Amino acid sequence: YDFTVKTYSGSFYLYKNNIQSLPVCKTEVPSSSIKSILKPDFEEILLQSDFKYKNKKGEMSNLNTFFVFPELTVFSEEDEKEAKIKSNELLETFLESPFNFSLFGDEQCGKTSLCKEMFLILLDTNQFLPIYIRFKVKEKGFLSNKIQDHLKQEYKSYNDEIPKVLILDDFYLLEDYIQFKIINEVRKMNNTYSIIITDKVYRESVEHINLLKGYKTYAIRLLGHLKRNELIDKWLEFNSIPAENYQAIDELSEYISQTLIHGVIPFTPFYILTILAAKDTATPLDTEITSKGYCYQTLVNIGLLQMQITDTSTISSITNFFG
16 A cells, blocks of 8 residues: 655555555554644644734734744753754654753744644654643642643543653743742653743753753754745745745845844844735834834734724824834
8 A cells, every 4th residue: 555654653644546445444544633632722822823914815824824943052061062953853853762851042032833833743743742831920839730730721632641741831930949849840750751941041040050950951043044044935935925036035035134134133033024024014114223123113013004004194103102
């Protein structure tokens, strides 16, 4: 039988094209569907993105529309040289031999988006049971209780015997003694791995480095030239803009570089997409404010235009109020 192996999956699927007289009950290997396991409201949460954009066809973007796997910096106590790895390659390594690791990065660098993509990939393997927990400021309580609560919130049904992977987002918002308790709980759990997400400041503390001793550590890098082009390519595809001979990609890449180079804004997916949306809606660039201020001003403008508020004086007065 002809078959195709699905990416990140131990299951394979048989297709009946041009095959006659197949044995009964052996035509296809059944596979559990993500939609049949996840609760619909949580599935919607996984597809939510901080950046929302509607194209000219009226289609609204979601997390998958513009997601690109970022590159990571590998931190090693033994090797002083800075090493790089692609985040999807890190996941492949994890699937072969699971281990605990932590991720940190700048504001709006795509930490939560990467969390959600990792969740879906891990779930799709049918080899792990991912559990996504996003902490809030001053949150307390036992991790074991949170795990049971989130299993009920995220899944209709699940196999409790397969290894669990805890994706602990915004871990840095917790008070230090709560962080200590949670790490100790994780270390005592059998058949359980954890991925801890923090911000850049968290990593600079010696106490926090010692707390996560034994965790491999990675930093989300800002989008370099190739990754920016990958993001631009997704933008062109969603907006049905032809990219003949890569001319459109090169033009937008140069536009982004010129827009952000004069300010303090980092090359993150959120800010790059904001700049692209501003250009698409013909929102003028205010050179008297920083690039970061421009991005937030642009978001207000885009929101007003999507609500069909097109009067320029109204838009100007509202954006000036927020500015």
